[in-house]
Amino acid sequence: MTELRGVGIGLGVAQGPVARMADPLPAPSDAPSTASADDETARAREAVAAVARELEARGAQAGGAAQEVLEAQAMMAEDPALQAEIDARIAAGKTAEWAVHDAFASFRETLAAMGGYLGERAADLDDVAQRVVARIRGVPAPGVPDPGHPFVLVAKDLAPADTALLDLDKVLALVTTEGGPTSHTAILARGKGIVAVVGAAGAAGLADGETVIVDAAAGVVLSAPTAEELEQARARAEARAAAASAPITPGSLADGTAIPLLANLGNPEGAAEAVALGAEGVGLFRTEFLFLSSDRAPTVEQQRAVYTALLEAFPERKVVARVLDAGADKPLAFLNDAPEDNPALGLRGIRALRASEQILRDQLQALAEADAATSADLWVMAPMIATVEETRYFVELAREYGVKTAGVMVEVPSAALLADRVLAAADFASIGTNDLTQYAMAADRLLGSVASFQDPWHPAVLRLIQDVGAAGAALDKPVGICGEAAADPLLAVVLAGLGATSLSMAPAALADVRAALLEHTLDDARRIAEAALAAEDAASARDAARAAATQKKETQP
Template identity: 70%
Template sequence: MTSELERTIAGTGIGQGVAVGVVARMSDPLPEPADTPSTRSQAEESERARVSLGVVARELEARGQSAGGAAKDVLEAQAMMAEDPMLSDAIDEALAAGKTAERAVFEAFASFRDQLVAMGGYLGERAADLDDVSQRVIADLGGVAAPGVPNPEHPFILVARDLAPADTAMLDLDKVLGLITSDGGPTSHTAILAREKSIVAVVGAADATGLAEGTRVVLDAAAGIVIADPSDEQVADAERRIAERKAAAVAPVTPGALADGTAIPLLANLGSSAGAQAAADAGAEGVGLFRTEFLFLDAGGSAPTVEQQKEHYIRLLEAFGGKKVVVRVLDAGADKPLQFLNDAHEENPALGLRGLRALRASEDILREQLTALAEADAATDAELWVMAPMVSTVEETRYFVALAREFGIKTAGVMVEVPSLALLADKVAAESDFASIGTNDLTQYTLAADRMLGSVAAFQDPWHPAVLRLVGEVGAAGAAAGKPVGICGEAAADPLLAVVLVGLGATSLSMSTPALVDVRASLLTFTLDEARHLAGIALAADGAAESRAAVAAAALTLKEARS
């Protein structure tokens, strides 16, 4: 008999959704083209490659136009990959050696893929995008269909090694109940687009490769697990939770608050002004983290001008007229290198010249950004707050706040992502107007576990008492100084952990738009005293798993006592 443990597959859940359905598997990738000499001339093979690369680029652009949103940006980036001059040169080099167009494309894309994998982090996650473009070009060259999403007549849960952006963007959401991938992580394009489309997903579930076509599963993103061949009780529990989430989604949108009326503003994390309206419609009370690096990453080899930045910031601020908008100045370096800021090789870039350190080394870029933000602020009626990333000392805090004041920024603060700053939170609170805790990096640096490295993913858990103790230090310092303390990392999107964070002193929570509904409902279940009680239980635990389990049990006891 198969045990429950053997039927449970662990991964990383995206969002808090639950789905029940049968598995449909993604088709296998095309086989590697044979490495045999071409029977055509080099000119003929070159023309074949050029035409197919163009066909794929135009198809990806068309899909992007159809999909819109973040998918449009992702697919347009893929289209640019297909016609990248460096890749074209590598293809030409292989063709000159007598390769077929299929083999030349395969080798050129594989070489660039390996380079991205070696870089790791955000760029490493983009390697799968190159694989997808390569497969599409080779398929076009061979006159066959590229591997893609199956199309059964019934709703299904899609299982794949990983999903290409072009496939994720065009999923039929009336049929696809959820996604399971064996590869990928929380920053993969599959995860990013699943969040945007509110698709129930579990990624990085390595054992999902063993799920057979037609197997019935419960996909529990909240728990980060997949249950194969679930029992009737497990299916009934999942269906109950699905119904509860649907009811919460259509409930009237109210400001974030605890059961006793304590206000906890719920804000949105955004990477561009394009998502502002959707966030406002979902009840976001403002923006708790606007990531400006994507504006710079899209600018190519030079920084965007003051006018270009100002135009972008004005669109964002106008979308949240009268509400708080927290903008993070450029956070480059580590997994987001920029040629015009810091593209020098570093052995350990996560501990190198990144965030505010990189901006101080190129202060003209920081000054231009503050100029654009101040001018956008003057042109709108939103409440602009500006913060610096990767601040590790009191001196850096003092430097940034003084510089922001020089440009007329009225509310200037810092992100707490480095343990040293959390341990000096009382001094930081005396120098800045607010603090915002980035739990992703704070967890990475506290547990010494690279947040992009799959081999240490188990350590990347904000439920760990060591991380929560640092959050509590910042919360206590903020309360003593009368300064706001926000949370803008992924931890804020965990409905139960959000309650614990409030119990530790967080005065606002910022998250991806789809998480707002679940977190709002969770906060309304507990009073401030109960949140503090749950926080105490979390701090008393030995590790992340124990912390999560103890709080979940205590929360259930509190709910049962009221029913």
């Protein structure tokens, strides 16, 4: 048995024979073209357009987060600057194939050098380029294999277009040798509930047909497992399936302490699935999808229609909407597209909205009107709050438009350190653990070279969360968690012990978290959280919490 380590996505475990993704198409020849420049240009443009339409069609079929990813890829494929680079190479006598290959490679290097969100998207260009070159050649693009039986898919990394439409009856698990927890592969695998381990470099040596165990909870892939290990994995998978099919109950700890379990949603289309999986409401509705694919801000009427559709799916339930979180690493021409040396620390979130206040005003008006037209309990929050003054600004503006419950995202350490004063000015706080970890650890959450620092288990991050939880308890203000940390069942218990009053996550994680909470009382959760806080680093905090969770509850006096 060989243990290959990576980053587990979710808590599932699966086993089966390996099927490897086909190798990429070989690079085109740099030989001069024998056709006219006009013919080569026409071939290139037809291929780019065809691939863009195919990506959009796949996105429409997949829906949800996958649709957002694939539409973004389609926009990248048809970027005018990229087309100009292709045209220039063809004008210099190159073939359409080579011009596409070289122009995309050049753009990839530029994006990779930028780091952050754009750097993470560089790998997506490789997939688009492969699809365009395949279209020009008239051959199938490299894709998911079909060995004729269920399999564990092993790949260098998986393109969003392939991940979005995986046949879950055939793909038992996913293993990649590259990528991290914030790669598109990880994001889409998490959203679809696929058992996955990413960044397992050793998986490059796995052979087609060999049996492996993919243990996402442990972040390992076991090759050549014994019969006993296979049976243990099978029993764990069956137990997890049984827990997932158990009657859905409101989220709570073993002593009845309510911890509502909410869904993170990127658009209204995911509402029905979230409800079916037991979401008690929405803890994070990302409104960016309305803005990112447009060259101008949507109108109040357009926004109101979308918000109303979402709220109608959750009658009498809480729905927390985050106003536009864009700018800097997600530049919008109508908001802020000025290049910045360090976009993670730039004009983003509430800062960008204040600089273009009418966009914020329109959004608040649309949200308030949708709230008035439905029975849902709408809460609205602002992203990237760093000061008490920003808190007052947003809450007062929200009140002006009739928003009844206005709060803030705690993602910047300054907001956590001043949580008592921030919460005195706001109705609630929601902790975005992804960004809070990024800023606490000075590690870009989308940069693979510092991925080891991007761990919400770090005691420094947990202490910041504890500060916010304590402030919420003292002021009787709700404190939710809406980052990826809430989807980790053991960490969810710790978060409850630190004062979180609700947890929001990808719907696929709800069943695991619900089951974990029911195993511990509030006193247990606090004891487990204290064990994690006493550690010196993320790994030891996780180990300490796991050890504390397995101890029997101490006898009460």
